[in-house]
Amino acid sequence: IPSGDDLIESPGVSEFLLENLTELEIKSGFKAFIALSNACRFRDCRHINEPTSAVKESLDKGRISINRYHSYLNILP
Numbered sequence: 001i002p003s004g005d006d007l008i009e010s011p012g013v014s015e016f017l018l019e020n021l022t023e024l025e026i027k028s029g030f031k032a033f034i035a036l037s038n039a040c041r042f043r044d045c046r047h048i049n050e051p052t053s054a055v056k057e058s059l060d061k062g063r064i065s066i067n068r069y070h071s072y073l074n075i076l077p
Contacts, residue, residue, distance in 0.1 A: 004031055026075050
């Protein structure tokens, strides 16, 4: 996909369960966040309420889709 995301084609599968994924595994699924995470002040930044979150800063500047960010928040445990 031009945005850099991946599309998964899985005929016959109507649901993906994400509850067994760790937070790190979830974060790694958001490729746009990976490079930005290196610029965060805190190594374990969750990109929610931490100060100087590079992901949140990019979101505020419109460089990350608000829908993509909301998906991230909805998946986090």
